[in-house]
Amino acid sequence: MAQSDTVTRILDTAEVLxxxxxxxxxxxxxxxxxxRVNLAAVNYHFGSKKALIQAVFSRYLDPFTQRFHSAxxxxxxxxxxxxxxxxELLETMATTVLAVPAERNSLKVFMRLLGLAYSQAQGHLxxxxxxxxxxxxxxxxxxxxxxxxxLPDAERFWRLHxxxxxxxxxxxxxxxxxxxxxKDYQEHVTVRALVRRLRPVVVAAMNAPLPPSVDEEVxxxxxxx
Amino acid sequence: MAQSDTVTRILDTAEVLxxxxxxxxxxxxxxxxxxRVNLAAVNYHFGSKKALIQAVFSRYLDPFTQRFHSAxxxxxxxxxxxxxxxxELLETMATTVLAVPAERNSLKVFMRLLGLAYSQAQGHLxxxxxxxxxxxxxxxxxxxxxxxxxLPDAERFWRLHxxxxxxxxxxxxxxxxxxxxxKDYQEHVTVRALVRRLRPVVVAAMNAPLPPSVDEEVxxxxxxx
DNA sequence: TGTACATCAGTGAACGCGCGTTCACTGATGTAC
DNA sequence: TGTACATCAGTGAACGCGCGTTCACTGATGTAC
Numbered sequence: 001m002a003q004s005d006t007v008t009r010i011l012d013t014a015e016v017l018x019x020x021x022x023x024x025x026x027x028x029x030x031x032x033x034x035x036r037v038n039l040a041a042v043n044y045h046f047g048s049k050k051a052l053i054q055a056v057f058s059r060y061l062d063p064f065t066q067r068f069h070s071a072x073x074x075x076x077x078x079x080x081x082x083x084x085x086x087x088e089l090l091e092t093m094a095t096t097v098l099a100v101p102a103e104r105n106s107l108k109v110f111m112r113l114l115g116l117a118y119s120q121a122q123g124h125l126x127x128x129x130x131x132x133x134x135x136x137x138x139x140x141x142x143x144x145x146x147x148x149x150x151l152p153d154a155e156r157f158w159r160l161h162x163x164x165x166x167x168x169x170x171x172x173x174x175x176x177x178x179x180x181x182x183k184d185y186q187e188h189v190t191v192r193a194l195v196r197r198l199r200p201v202v203v204a205a206m207n208a209p210l211p212p213s214v215d216e217e218v219x220x221x222x223x224x225x
Numbered sequence: 226m227a228q229s230d231t232v233t234r235i236l237d238t239a240e241v242l243x244x245x246x247x248x249x250x251x252x253x254x255x256x257x258x259x260x261r262v263n264l265a266a267v268n269y270h271f272g273s274k275k276a277l278i279q280a281v282f283s284r285y286l287d288p289f290t291q292r293f294h295s296a297x298x299x300x301x302x303x304x305x306x307x308x309x310x311x312x313e314l315l316e317t318m319a320t321t322v323l324a325v326p327a328e329r330n331s332l333k334v335f336m337r338l339l340g341l342a343y344s345q346a347q348g349h350l351x352x353x354x355x356x357x358x359x360x361x362x363x364x365x366x367x368x369x370x371x372x373x374x375x376l377p378d379a380e381r382f383w384r385l386h387x388x389x390x391x392x393x394x395x396x397x398x399x400x401x402x403x404x405x406x407x408k409d410y411q412e413h414v415t416v417r418a419l420v421r422r423l424r425p426v427v428v429a430a431m432n433a434p435l436p437p438s439v440d441e442e443v444x445x446x447x448x449x450x
Numbered sequence: 451t452g453t454a455c456a457t458c459a460g461t462g463a464a465c466g467c468g469c470g471t472t473c474a475c476t477g478a479t480g481t482a483c
Numbered sequence: 484t485g486t487a488c489a490t491c492a493g494t495g496a497a498c499g500c501g502c503g504t505t506c507a508c509t510g511a512t513g514t515a516c
Contacts, residue, residue: 006492022345024249027469038494043471045492118398119344120247126401154410158395158422161402165394166387166430173343176351177386185379196436197383204433208425231459252502263461268504270459457513465505472498480490 007045009035015056019112023053023120054128057117060100060110061129065136068096072139086147090202093140094195107191108174115172148206155210163202170194232270234260240281244337248278248345279353282342285325285335286354290361293321297364311372315427318365319420332416333399340397373431380435388427395419 013035017026028049032039046052071092075084101110117125141160148156170177171191178189238260242251253274257264271277296317300309326335342350366385373381395402396416403414 004492022247022249024247028471029468039470040472040494040496041492044494049470115344118394119340154406154412155422157406157410158419159426161398162391162395162423162426165391165398167390169343169390169394170383170387173386173390177383181379181382185382187379194383197380198387200433200436201384201387201430205426205430208429211421211425229459253504254501264503265461265463265505266459269461274503453516455513455515458511459509460511461507461509463506463508465503467502469500469502470498471500473496474494475496476492476494478491478493481488483486 004045006037006041009037010042010045010052011056011059014052015059015106015109015113018053018056018116019109022116023049023122028052050124053122053125057113057125057129058132060113061133064096064100065133067099068093068136068140071096072143083146084143086144086206087203089140089143089147090199094199098191098195108171111168111171111174115168118168151206152210159206159208163205166202166205167198170198229270231262231266234262235267235270235277236281236284239277240284240331240334240338243278243281243341244334247341248274248347253277275349278347278350282338282350282354283357285338286358289321289325290358292324293318293361293365296321297368308371309368311369311431312428314365314368314372315424319424323416323420333396336393336396336399340393343393376431377435384431384433388430391427391430392423395423 010031014026014031017030017034020026028042029039031052032042042049042052046055075088075092097110098107101107116122117129141156144160145153145156151159171194174189174191174194181187181189235256239251239256242255242259245251253267254264257267267274267277271280300313300317322335323332326332341347342354366381369385370378370381376384396419399414399416399419406412406414
């Protein structure tokens, strides 16, 4: 086994198992036996299970942030100081998200991992991701701010997270949802088809009318459609 | 300790710990020591950890489905066979979701649990929820179908799940998001305030224009806002 | 009213098991002189 | 060119620990006659 093929095999196997069952539910013995690698190799190469989890994320997020920064650079150059439209920003993000894992056919895995990062306990992981990759997200939200000057800052913040929820929830639960959709509507759903469906929904959501301020709020007439 | 106060204490403690850290990360020893109850009591009263997890869900979902059915009955009576507008349906669902846990001040816990049900491995849990509570969800989606006749069935299916993602992701990650929002925008966010923000977004998302069919799809002119 | 027995909630201690991690070790390859 | 030593990837076996579950038991309350 040449000069750390082992490391790659551990990462490849770990990301699949983590995505399928979560971090706590996946033991190092699961990983190493499936990867046909010695149990002690994980601790030898990564130091600990925590560090392995972080390494799995880095392998996706490092190329992602790099590409996303370049894509945003290009966009800024193309618009020469003019405001970049929201659709362009969303499109660029979608394209980058799709491009990265395409190299190893596992967008699903990437999305499941992101979903887990948010929902699983693993406080260390949220901190790690924020520290290492928070910057590119900040850059993106600043551009979104310029593209949506009419939105109050807090409203924009919440709507971005609403949409983040939509995307992560849908794509990370894709397998289960796809099974239902296939059974009920006889259509096979690709990730790209889903992104096509997501586009108008996300744009409409970001451009939705502002909620009434608290004192204006009244009981809606139930007869108004 | 009178006639199964113990059961209540176990459930009260378990739901909080499960919501905070997930199922696998919460041991029976965590629960029983915090609830100041004997370790063996969980297996005595519930039979197993799995059954305890399901009991925690039933305690929320039983009253929820009951109230939701009544609310839908009332709505159908009020509209006497006419189509119930989408806004009414969404409003009714929101009201019911808010009403149930209000009785014990833990909407947050309820939402975290729902989020976990989707994202954690726990296959038994998804099956349990589908079997026990699938019916009311089916009834609701049928009413939504009547309210949105212009949407293709598959499109409606996906949009409902997009919105489910938004709600579950936002409310289940509420604490973390609230911390950020409070720091950056100096506003304290209540769940009710969030629901107020969610309303127009969800409506706009459901009413978004249909995506172009695959053959119509062309590269958008980057200059069009 | 009294006694014998059954039921039930709860307990304390132990069970075997799988976990992440550690440690002493091997054997191949690279480096210094 | 040859030898001694260092470095490095990888290994096999064991470590202690916390886990869910089980089991024999207690003591209070209810029921039958």
